[in-house]
Amino acid sequence: MSSHELKTGPLEYRTEEGRLTILGFWIFLGAEIVLFATLFATYAVLFGRTADAPSPGELFEAKTLMIMTFMLLTSSFTCGIAIHEMRRGSVKGLRNWMIVTLLLGLGFLGFEIYEFIHYAHEGATLQSSAYWSSFFTLAGTHGLHVTLGIGWVTLLLIQLTQRGLTPKTSRKFFVIGLYWHFLDVVWIFIFTSVYLIGMVV
Amino acid sequence: MTDHKKRIPTQHIIGFFLSITLTLVAAWAALQSDLSVRWIIIGIMALAIIQAGIQLFMFMHVVEPESQGGHIPWNMMFHGGVLATILVAGSLFTMSFGFSHDHDGDGHNQQEQQEEHSEMEDSTEHSGH
Numbered sequence: 054m055s056s057h058e059l060k061t062g063p064l065e066y067r068t069e070e071g072r073l074t075i076l077g078f079w080i081f082l083g084a085e086i087v088l089f090a091t092l093f094a095t096y097a098v099l100f101g102r103t104a105d106a107p108s109p110g111e112l113f114e115a116k117t118l119m120i121m122t123f124m125l126l127t128s129s130f131t132c133g134i135a136i137h138e139m140r141r142g143s144v145k146g147l148r149n150w151m152i153v154t155l156l157l158g159l160g161f162l163g164f165e166i167y168e169f170i171h172y173a174h175e176g177a178t179l180q181s182s183a184y185w186s187s188f189f190t191l192a193g194t195h196g197l198h199v200t201l202g203i204g205w206v207t208l209l210l211i212q213l214t215q216r217g218l219t220p221k222t223s224r225k226f227f228v229i230g231l232y233w234h235f236l237d238v239v240w241i242f243i244f245t246s247v248y249l250i251g252m253v254v
Numbered sequence: 255m256t257d258h259k260k261r262i263p264t265q266h267i268i269g270f271f272l273s274i275t276l277t278l279v280a281a282w283a284a285l286q287s288d289l290s291v292r293w294i295i296i297g298i299m300a301l302a303i304i305q306a307g308i309q310l311f312m313f314m315h316v317v318e319p320e321s322q323g324g325h326i327p328w329n330m331m332f333h334g335g336v337l338a339t340i341l342v343a344g345s346l347f348t349m350s351f352g353f354s355h356d357h358d359g360d361g362h363n364q365q366e367q368q369e370e371h372s373e374m375e376d377s378t379e380h381s382g383h
Contacts, residue, residue: 062320063320064324066320072320075263076327079326079327079330079331080326082330082331082334083330083331083333083334084334085334086285086331086335086337086338087323087334087337087341089338090337090341090342091341093338093341093342094341094342094344094345094346095345096346097342097345097346097350098346098349098350111358115281115285119277119281122277123274123277126270126274126277127270127274129273129309129313130266130269130270130273130313132313133263133266133269133312134263134266137263137266141260141261157283193314196278198364230314231314232266234309234310234313234314235309235314237309237313238306238310239308240258241277241302241305241306241309242306244277244280244302245280245298245299245301245302246302249281249284249285249294249298250278250284250294250295250298252284253284253285253291253294253295254291
């Protein structure tokens with residue numbers, strides 16, 4: 054797409070294609086904010102309407118919540134380090150930190166699945182009440198994004214071993230980095246407005 | 255960018271410790287402190303917004319020179335945030351405020367009365383707003 058390639062600056066910004074892709078991804082993230090906002094709005098409106106199902110205060114566990122939150126926070130940090138290593142030109146650093154990110158993401162997902170199964174056993178499922186429908190839709194959509202991210206990182210790591218660090222692969226890693234940090238931003242709001250408020254009220 | 259060659263990513267480490275601290279403060283405020291529910295909610299929502307800012311500016315490089323000083327990323331995030339606020343606050347305003355959920359009153363004619371009524375009857379439903 055671009056006839057001239059810059060010789061300085063981070064690899065992912067050197068071609069016009071790279072710059073435009075990153076720009077486009079920011080627009081996508083803007084749309085993702087709105088997607089999650091609709092789910093948060095639904096949740097807020099349906100808050101408290103648990104019908105005959107248990108209330109969130111009875112089911113939410115502070116311990117599991119803190120483990121999940123720290124896992125995702127740390128994975129966001131390691132992902133940032135991975136991109137930092139990439140900009141230093143270190144393929145090994147990028148790969149290793151991305152694998153750490155991947156494992157933390159998998160750990161988070163494991164806890165979330167365990168959590169959902171536990172809730173279902175206690176009688177809180179997608180069908181049991183308006184409140185729990187909105188809860189599972191919101192948390193589930195976030196979990197689905199994490200799952201997608203894990204698959205995406207895995208594929209990119211394979212590509213990295215095959216092609217090495219090029220303007221194309223580094224642009225792809227930069228974009229997945231943005232995606233991963235964004236998932237953490239969404240989780241901060243789920244952590245606060247769903248879990249903490251659910252346990253307080 | 256000068257920090258590409260830096261070995262230690264100072265900004266990321268500071269951001270990480272800040273977000274861990276903010277998370278712990280929020281959890282403490284919600285679960286251990288004696289604050290009233292209203293202040294807990296205001297406080298932890300403020301902490302969440304600060305933490306989102308840390309992610310955006312310290313981890314996601316919203317404003318780095320390579321992305322034209324972050325003009326478009328910043329705009330996307332800012333307007334996304336504005337829309338999110340309108341969506342959530344607007345939904346609560348139209349769907350919840352001034353109405354109780356038990357369908358035993360005359361509804362919209364007696365909003366104020368309903369509000370008082372519902373505050374007494376089911377304070378749990380309204381304190382979340």
